[in-house]
Amino acid sequence: MKSHAAKAAELESAFLAGAEANLNQAKGRRLHGSRWTWNTRTEEDRLRTRLIEQGRYDRELLRSLPKNTARCLTGFVPRLFFGQRKTSVAICSVLSPLEHFVDPDLAELPPPPVGLSTLVAHVKELVGDADVPHLIGVCSPSGFTEDVKRGGLELPRVTLVLIEPRDDGGWTVIPGSPDATPSDCRLFDPEAMAQKLARVKEEINNRGADLVSGGLSVSVLAERLGLPPRLVAAAFEQAAAADPELRISRQNDEILLYRGAAASLEGDTSMVDRIRDLFSGKGNEARKINALSERRALLVQRRDRIYDDLSKLEAREADLLKQGRESPSPAAKRRVASQIKQLRDDMDRLQASARMIGQQVDVISTHIHNLSLIQQGQAAKLPPVEEITEDAVRAEEMIEQLNADVELVGNLSMGVTSQTATDDELAILAELEAPVPPQREPAAAPPAGARAPERAPAVERKPQPERREPEAT
Numbered sequence: 001m002k003s004h005a006a007k008a009a010e011l012e013s014a015f016l017a018g019a020e021a022n023l024n025q026a027k028g029r030r031l032h033g034s035r036w037t038w039n040t041r042t043e044e045d046r047l048r049t050r051l052i053e054q055g056r057y058d059r060e061l062l063r064s065l066p067k068n069t070a071r072c073l074t075g076f077v078p079r080l081f082f083g084q085r086k087t088s089v090a091i092c093s094v095l096s097p098l099e100h101f102v103d104p105d106l107a108e109l110p111p112p113p114v115g116l117s118t119l120v121a122h123v124k125e126l127v128g129d130a131d132v133p134h135l136i137g138v139c140s141p142s143g144f145t146e147d148v149k150r151g152g153l154e155l156p157r158v159t160l161v162l163i164e165p166r167d168d169g170g171w172t173v174i175p176g177s178p179d180a181t182p183s184d185c186r187l188f189d190p191e192a193m194a195q196k197l198a199r200v201k202e203e204i205n206n207r208g209a210d211l212v213s214g215g216l217s218v219s220v221l222a223e224r225l226g227l228p229p230r231l232v233a234a235a236f237e238q239a240a241a242a243d244p245e246l247r248i249s250r251q252n253d254e255i256l257l258y259r260g261a262a263a264s265l266e267g268d269t270s271m272v273d274r275i276r277d278l279f280s281g282k283g284n285e286a287r288k289i290n291a292l293s294e295r296r297a298l299l300v301q302r303r304d305r306i307y308d309d310l311s312k313l314e315a316r317e318a319d320l321l322k323q324g325r326e327s328p329s330p331a332a333k334r335r336v337a338s339q340i341k342q343l344r345d346d347m348d349r350l351q352a353s354a355r356m357i358g359q360q361v362d363v364i365s366t367h368i369h370n371l372s373l374i375q376q377g378q379a380a381k382l383p384p385v386e387e388i389t390e391d392a393v394r395a396e397e398m399i400e401q402l403n404a405d406v407e408l409v410g411n412l413s414m415g416v417t418s419q420t421a422t423d424d425e426l427a428i429l430a431e432l433e434a435p436v437p438p439q440r441e442p443a444a445a446p447p448a449g450a451r452a453p454e455r456a457p458a459v460e461r462k463p464q465p466e467r468r469e470p471e472a473t
Helices: 004-025 044-054 057-064 098-102 116-126 145-148 181-185 193-206 208-213 218-225 229-242 271-280 285-326 332-379 387-420 424-431
Strands: 035-041 070-078 084-094 134-139 158-165 171-176 246-251 252-257
Touching: 004 057, 004 070, 004 084, 004 134, 004 181, 044 057, 044 098, 044 246, 084 116, 098 171, 116 134, 116 145, 134 181, 158 181, 171 181, 193 208, 193 218, 208 252, 218 229, 218 252, 229 246, 229 252, 246 285, 252 285, 285 332
Parallel strands: 084 134, 134 158
Antiparallel strands: 035 070, 070 084, 158 171, 246 252
């Protein structure tokens, strides 16, 4: 598991890479100028000094820590006779609590969010020439406090954008000053368009159960992921184009994605079959499934909105109960009791509406299931029983013929073997197949006192003439 410092360093690198690419594309359009220079500011030296003071300096440790790096893009235009004039400054900066990461006692704890005073001091330090307009994007890997998000920072000739990471892998980009526009925010959004679409598609895959039982709404998904609704709608269209079972419905400025009829197992039908189905009134199961699935998706979205309203009413009821218990005045208690009674009546009505919608969804889901079974049976196009029986008989006859052919081939092979074997080979085969004769055991020594068996008479050998060596002369 990565440490908090390593995560902050990784987020710092990702933000600077994405924001720098966006600022390079904005040269000459959003950023005024014809000549450009990049400068880098970092607090690496301060980190190194703090580690040396603590006796913990290590190159690997220093490399794994965030360094509050800032990349500054300055635009110039040439003067009338000589030199150049500064026209714009764009800065993408990272602000992390470095003291928190350097302190050994706090390194294992999550870093605190950046407060308003720290942010103001950081922005003032970044601004150099106050006569030149500055566009500054400050990213905090640990996030910002609520007072920073609520109140806009107003500095002369400074447009501020705040960026913080999301838990799902995206980024939250909000204006940090009253004059910041959505186009300014897009300049400091490090997440590319392809990454945003991939994140929406991943959310669609993760919520596949919702597609089966209901549908997904653009507005709900956009709020959940922190993305523009138009981008989520584009991701819905891409997902529907990739999966032929997914359908898109547009109802009252709301876009829904739901799962409709399954694709045909036999491919596209011909024009003649379509005309025949049109006039016969058959083959409309797919259209019925799509219409019912769209209706079910709308009902599920309506039920989800009722559940959201119920959760809000429950939170309001809890607040009123707390106020009534803490209030010492009997009149205030009666007023709170009346409000709670009205809230509970509204909650009961909403519960009844949600229950009725749930029953309608169950009926539609059952109807869709039955139509899907009919469509599946029609799409399979199984052969008739007579054809299956005829093919089975033909297959059995083919197997019998094959067995006869195999037996005939075996007989022919044996005949060829007997004709090609010679008499000598047959004799050797008979010798090899004959039983092996038992080996004779050696005779045991006769016991003491026993008479030795008589030996056969020795064969008389004729004497050989004596051979003499020749005498030496």
